[in-house]
Amino acid sequence: MEEKRTLYYVHDPMCSWCWAFVPTWEKIQSDLPNDIEVVYLLGGLAPDSDVPMPEQMKLTIAGYWKTIQERVPGTQFNYDFWTQCQPRRSTYPSCRAVIAAKAQAKDSGEAKILEKAMIKAIQEGYYLNARNPSDFDTLIAFAEEIGLDVERFRLALNSASTVEKLNEEMHMARSIGAQGFPSLILKSNKLFETEETESQELKNVQWENVPYDYNDASVTLRHL
Structure with missing residues (x-):
């Protein structure tokens, strides 16, 4: 019998707490036990909107x-973002940008690379360089900067399949118990070998909210 574990990272590219968590999250990933696979899930903070953000x-x-x-x-x-851009309460476009970036990958390994590249472009563009990821033109510029096929990205950004994929990820994030962003959810399930098949998966899958500290990766690593 062996145990298979998956650590789901539930986030939004424009979540400021997710941005603050980046250094610690990178440390956690680099020191994870070998039997744990990391999967990113988009939680989605705010739907599409063209309405300027109120001053308050x-x-x-x-x-x-x-x-x-x-x-x-x-x-x-x-903080120049607040004077140089037109803020809107709209993060779904940046979430779809992550999905559209992954769609250009040739395999799962490349998908993870493109996923992280787009998230990094959005976060650094937004928080360090006062660029607005709620704007489609900004997202398309990010796609060009990380080496994507820009026209293909443009078409995928608002496509029905991308919207559907985002809805699926948001639904899964809620269903596994994500409570805010970021959330770390551990899925554990046991595999056992039988004579009939090489391996079968037990039905009793366990889900667990994993604790974390924004300043200390060891809190999560000790728990895992």
Whole structure:
């Protein structure tokens, strides 16, 4: 009998707490036990919207950034975003951009590379360089910068299949118990060998919310 474990990372590319978690999350991934596979799931913070963000909401979110910098030392934000861009409460476009990037991969290994490349482009563009990932033109520029087929990306960004895939990921994130972003959810299931088949999977799959600390990767690693 052997145990198979999958660690689901539930996130949104425009979630400021996910941005603050990046250094610790990278450390966690680099030191994970070999038997754990990592899978990213898009949670989706805010649907598409062309409505400018109200002034009070802008002040509130900028205040969150300050709170994050106090609680997670070293996290950087470019506050020029609030004066140089037209903020909108709309993160689904950036979520779809991650899916559209993965769609250009030739295999699962490349899909993970493109997924992370697009997430990094969105986060650094947004938080360090005051670029607005709610704008399609900005997302297309990111696609070009990470070496994607831009026309293919443009067509995929708002396609029915991409929208469907995002809905599937958001539904799964909720169904496995994600509570905010980021969330770490561990799936464990046991495999056993029989004479009839090489391996079978037991039906009693277990899901568990995994604890984490924004400043200390060892909290998660010890638990795992």
